[in-house]
Amino acid sequence: MELTKKRLAQIVFDHNDKASRTFDLVLLALIFGSVLVAVLDSVAELHDVYGDTFYILELLFTFLFTIEYILRIWLTSKTFRYVTSFFGIVDLLAILPVYLSFFVVNIQLLTVVRALRLLRVIRILKLGRYLSEADFIKESLKASMAKIQIFLFTVLTVVLIMGTLMYLVEGPAAGFTSIPRGMYWAIVTLTTVGFGDITPETPLGQFIASLIMLLGYAIIAVPTGIVSSEMAKRRKPDEIIHTKACHSCGEEGLGLSDLYCRHCGEELDKIR
Amino acid sequence: MELTKKRLAQIVFDHNDKASRTFDLVLLALIFGSVLVAVLDSVAELHDVYGDTFYILELLFTFLFTIEYILRIWLTSKTFRYVTSFFGIVDLLAILPVYLSFFVVNIQLLTVVRALRLLRVIRILKLGRYLSEADFIKESLKASMAKIQIFLFTVLTVVLIMGTLMYLVEGPAAGFTSIPRGMYWAIVTLTTVGFGDITPETPLGQFIASLIMLLGYAIIAVPTGIVSSEMAKRRKPDEIIHTKACHSCGEEGLGLSDLYCRHCGEELDKIR
């Protein structure tokens, strides 16, 4: 099969034949590899020893991603649409850090951009069975959005009032040095995270804190209830087959991992 | 269009034409602005530098809110009903702090009242699509109330018994200086907040704590289950509901087809 532009586009954009799947896998490995290098490079001990190796790998990854980006621009007929699309911007962000590091001093800030490379994995995840499931979650959340907005607004009002109250009751001595810090504490408490870096010390403060905690405990039920009921509503009747049948005696409902038919003892076909 | 009293009432109370929506947006900006100033003023570093600016802004906000309050009193024909309604009281509380600060020494306590201004946002949120969603959450919670009360009573009984037990097992050495403190710890633990300011140190105390945690983990399912099943039951086809307000008493959230105000009985304007 000749490597025409059309064939190349199939390999890069589709996920249907062997060549395009190999391309996907290589790309996946490169993405995870580049993110892993960025993560490991941040560990001081590893940076001291392998810093140079990490830098060379980073240059290599950027070189390969640049080729891929140029390839995509060349292959797309509506180039402007691609460049300004979500994935077009993410693809550009994936190669920008190194090029910018030649000019810009603050190399640190670029590390975040490097971590954004992981977003590119989403493109490959689109390849099949995950898509409809992700859509299910996304649509359930979208339909619940108005309710969740009201819920978050309520939570923020509680956080503001409780944060102000604790700032007045506990004061700077217990770490509540300002209303923003009081609000930070209220969020830490209401979400049941509970770091313990700021804690109430007066009996009155502990009493108010107890009320906030019980409230947080009770209202955690609300977003869960919203999403659950939304999901229960939009659950479709179609189902994936989880069983296989025996080809010798026709017994149905056998487990996919069963090796022999429970009814006639015949060896069964392997099903992936 | 002439600015008659009736036209002014439409702008202040309704949310249907351009003028009234502009009024809503300006009011929204003022509310968020005044709350933001109160929050920032509590940060010592900012207070030292911008304290005077914050005070002038606070006076300005209070002045504008006072005009709005007088306007509402003047526009409503049944003024007493408005003044004693929920929003009437919140509107008064929004301007009281500054006026009281001229007479009262304890200016600190007024900060909480200033935070209450955020409640005024609810009035504007009533303007449309959020109302039916908020009602959905509110009604689901109201219908679950008896079950949640029993649940909270059970939780408090567990908290009392466990707090007493830990007070006896661990004692003052580990921070359990009294039963109320033991109950505070039990709430911190049962709600899975877990500050870590008080922690069991004896093996027996840690064993009892483990039981409480597993219990808390298991019973968090109960309020969630209650609200979820309630919401699943009362799920209705999604629809946006528009509302109007009564020009006589300022009651918000009336149905578009309502002919008379449910709060003061006044005949309502026809809308669309």
Next chain:
Amino acid sequence: MELTKKRLAQIVFDHNDKASRTFDLVLLALIFGSVLVAVLDSVAELHDVYGDTFYILELLFTFLFTIEYILRIWLTSKTFRYVTSFFGIVDLLAILPVYLSFFVVNIQLLTVVRALRLLRVIRILKLGRYLSEADFIKESLKASMAKIQIFLFTVLTVVLIMGTLMYLVEGPAAGFTSIPRGMYWAIVTLTTVGFGDITPETPLGQFIASLIMLLGYAIIAVPTGIVSSEMAKRRKPDEIIHTKACHSCGEEGLGLSDLYCRHCGEELDKIR
């Protein structure tokens, strides 16, 4: 109305007429009062000042509860059944502490028994509308019991294996001095309580801890799902009416708190 034995039994056991309801309310006040005294007495500062008052109150409460206990024994015809019933034992436990304190040295242990008095409130809560709701929760939990047992067994297996692993990986230096302490830490982490009194310090320990946390985050869905689906199944179709109608024009579906009919403007009856 004469105070016969039969009449007295009605007052003590039933919750239907004014006299029996007054009896319930007095009993409720006594129970909460006695528990409150026990709680406040544990605060060193209050004990130093009001210790004697608390002791006299405690004697008074015990005296009244003793009269009530004797009354119940006298009024019941099948006394043995009452004495050995759940409430019979709880009633006895409510008066035992003081009598035992005359003989026993370890008065501390009796404090727990005093806290158990709160269980007596359950008897009075039986009086009406709460009963069916409590039954709903109880039956949902009972039906889910086998699933919850399996879930708890799975959790305990994870706790044992993870606790052992962390004991070996982190060791005594980070606070993991034994497998039981490792298991205590695993429970603290898996239930998302997270005190922070013991935390992993090595990179490997933090990696394993991250896995446990994600696992805990994921499996918290299981008990919630079990109880939710159980409750959704056994939800009954009968519903309480949340609206009223206008007696003048017959408009239905008015809010319970509406004062005037939205359709004809007529003043509405108040409904509790």
Next chain:
Amino acid sequence: MELTKKRLAQIVFDHNDKASRTFDLVLLALIFGSVLVAVLDSVAELHDVYGDTFYILELLFTFLFTIEYILRIWLTSKTFRYVTSFFGIVDLLAILPVYLSFFVVNIQLLTVVRALRLLRVIRILKLGRYLSEADFIKESLKASMAKIQIFLFTVLTVVLIMGTLMYLVEGPAAGFTSIPRGMYWAIVTLTTVGFGDITPETPLGQFIASLIMLLGYAIIAVPTGIVSSEMAKRRKPDEIIHTKACHSCGEEGLGLSDLYCRHCGEELDKIR
């Protein structure tokens, strides 16, 4: 009844008559006993006093488990299938630690393997009513797997980006010494565990942390919603399912009406 090989197989593999149930109970006691000894032996105080007793008990348990393992090998006709099955490997792991400790120096690592003995309890739990309930949970989770994978992938992306951000914003001073540590903190926070060993100290860091917490609070609803709606869908009328085991390869959990083993194809005994 003579103790033939066939009768012995019934006792060891099945759970239907008195002898086999006694065998199950003794095995259950031995498993819990051996795990308990391993746990207690790790407590330094207990090891110093009872170390020798624990060692002798450990030898005894291993001896009995070895007999059981040899018995199972002898009784199964398709020995290789049993040895390589899940339970075959777990049974071998249950006796390996002591034998290996004669040769290997690192006795510590074997402690984890000892904890794995608890997995053997699963075999006995297969004996009846728990099976269908466990299957219910297992199948609900399996059907939700694709959704949960997407969810976990989303969570990990958030963790990576947030961990990197906090590493840059807070830096080593607050304990965020590297991106992996930042990710560890992000997981601790997102799962609402909140140890408090690493906490943000700058206002910007606390603001970002607040966003993560609110996000974690909101998305905890997603896995719960997924599992709840899955369970609600597949709820079947409760029924107890009895199972039998294959005497040839030791496969457990076969349906009572199955005629042939799904694992080795051997013809099964008829039961009831």
